[in-house]
Amino acid sequence: MIIFGTKGYLYQLAILTLVCSGCGNPAAHTLRKRVTKFTLFFVPLFPISTKYATQCTFCGTEVKIGKEQAEQLQAQGAGAPAPYGQGQGQGYGQQPQQPYQS
Ligand SMILES: [Zn+2]
Numbered sequence: 001m002i003i004f005g006t007k008g009y010l011y012q013l014a015i016l017t018l019v020c021s022g023c024g025n026p027a028a029h030t031l032r033k034r035v036t037k038f039t040l041f042f043v044p045l046f047p048i049s050t051k052y053a054t055q056c057t058f059c060g061t062e063v064k065i066g067k068e069q070a071e072q073l074q075a076q077g078a079g080a081p082a083p084y085g086q087g088q089g090q091g092y093g094q095q096p097q098q099p100y101q102s
Pocket of ligand 1: 020021024025056057058060
């Protein structure tokens with residue numbers, strides 16, 4: 001007798017601040033990866049499918065996204081430097097704040 005089935009794994013890859021398509025708030029979203037693995041005798045052997053989604057922590061809206069988009073978001077969430085354009089400090093919105101005086 002052979003026992004086989006599938007088993008799902010859920011990974012939380014990052015937490016990102018995105019504008020939600022459900023509630024319209026710039027809320028924290030979890031970036032998740034769901035992997036379904038084929039199991040044989042309860043031993044997971046290989047993944048059958050991998051799916052990515054973001055979920056709004058404010059309203060719970062889940063949006064499925066593609067792998068490439070997920071990787072981009074994960075890179076953002078990890079604070080990693082952008083893959084294109086190396087080096088920092090090229091007008092990245094971090095101007096010194098000077099109070100206006102008139
Ligand atoms: Zn939302």
